[in-house]
Amino acid sequence: MSYTVTQESFESLASYQDNPECRLEWSSVFVLPVWLKVWWQEFKPEGELFLGAVRNDKGIIGIAPLLIKEGRASLLGSTDVCDYFDFVITPGAERDFFDVLLDELRQKDITHLDMKSLRPDSSVLTWLVDIARNRGYDVICQPEDVTVELDLPSTWEEYLAILAKKQRHEVRRKLRRLPEAGKVDFHIVEDSAGIQKA
Numbered sequence: 739m740s741y742t743v744t745q746e747s748f749e750s751l752a753s754y755q756d757n758p759e760c761r762l763e764w765s766s767v768f769v770l771p772v773w774l775k776v777w778w779q780e781f782k783p784e785g786e787l788f789l790g791a792v793r794n795d796k797g798i799i800g801i802a803p804l805l806i807k808e809g810r811a812s813l814l815g816s817t818d819v820c821d822y823f824d825f826v827i828t829p830g831a832e833r834d835f836f837d838v839l840l841d842e843l844r845q846k847d848i849t850h851l852d853m854k855s856l857r858p859d860s861s862v863l864t865w866l867v868d869i870a871r872n873r874g875y876d877v878i879c880q881p882e883d884v885t886v887e888l889d890l891p892s893t894w895e896e897y898l899a900i901l902a903k904k905q906r907h908e909v910r911r912k913l914r915r916l917p918e919a920g921k922v923d924f925h926i927v928e929d930s931a932g933i934q935k936a
Contacts, residue, residue, distance in 0.1 A: 739796050741838045748775035751801060754791075760798060761828045768820040774803055777815055781914040786865045787814075791837045798836035800827035811843060811846070812852040821885070823853070832865040840873065854882060 751771035754760045764770055778787060785807030792800045801815040802825055811822035827835050845852070849868075853862045862881070870877050891897050898906050916922050927936045 739834075741799075743838060743842045744791050744793060745789045746801070748772075748778070748789070748790075751789060751803075754798060754801070755796055762798065762801065762826050763829055764826055765824050766822045766857075768815055768822055769803065769826050773820075774814050777819070781816065781819075783816075790839065790842065792835050792842075794834070799831035800825060800839070802839050804881050806846070806848065809847055810850040810852055811848045814853070815855075817855050817856075822853060822857050822860070823855050824857070824862060825866075826860055832861055833869065836861075836866050836869045838869065873931065 748771050751774070753766060754762060755771055767773055774789075783805055785805045788802065788804040788806050788811070789807050790802040790804065791798050792802070804811045813825075815823055825835070825839075851866075853866075867877055867879060868885050891900065899910065901909065926936065
């Protein structure tokens with residue numbers, strides 16, 4: 739099977755996200771096209787934007803949202819405002835995606851990949867690390883930080899009930915003072931179709 743890498747735009751990435759025939763896995767809000775576009779426009783980082791899409795004869799199999807600077811590539815975003823980074827890949831196509839991507843980056847004289855803020859189940863840690871090591875590349879993996887996750891209860895009141903009394907008081911106090919910061923608005927989305935649209 740033959741593969742190509744195409745340079746994409748934020749708009750074309752959004753069209754892939756909206757296309758039900760694309761089976762790409764958007765694992766985090768921080769890899770969604772709308773997020774990446776706003777981040778790029780607001781922070782204007784130094785470096786070259788690389789929105790590479792790996793394709794085969796059946797269609798797109800993955801997206802590499804990268805920032806390239808001085809022979810280094812990093813996932814698009816910053817740890818100051820983004821919790822988790824990753825590539826966007828069709829499940830089952832990870833090995834082909836990374837093989838093609840590494841070849842492409844080598845042709846672009848990229849000598850270092852700097853991958854930060856990864857979940858343990860990210861495609862970088864579950865696929866790319868082994869593929870890179872098998873190619874003889876030096877790979878250094880070390881914990882950077884620890885995040886705490888919580889399965890949220892189904893209602894706001896149930897959530898408040900699991901907090902200590904002092905925490906509950908602080909949350910309620912901050913919510914009362916929130917309008918002082920400016921106009922505040924929120925929407926509740928309860929159905930799965932509405933979540934994707936929001």
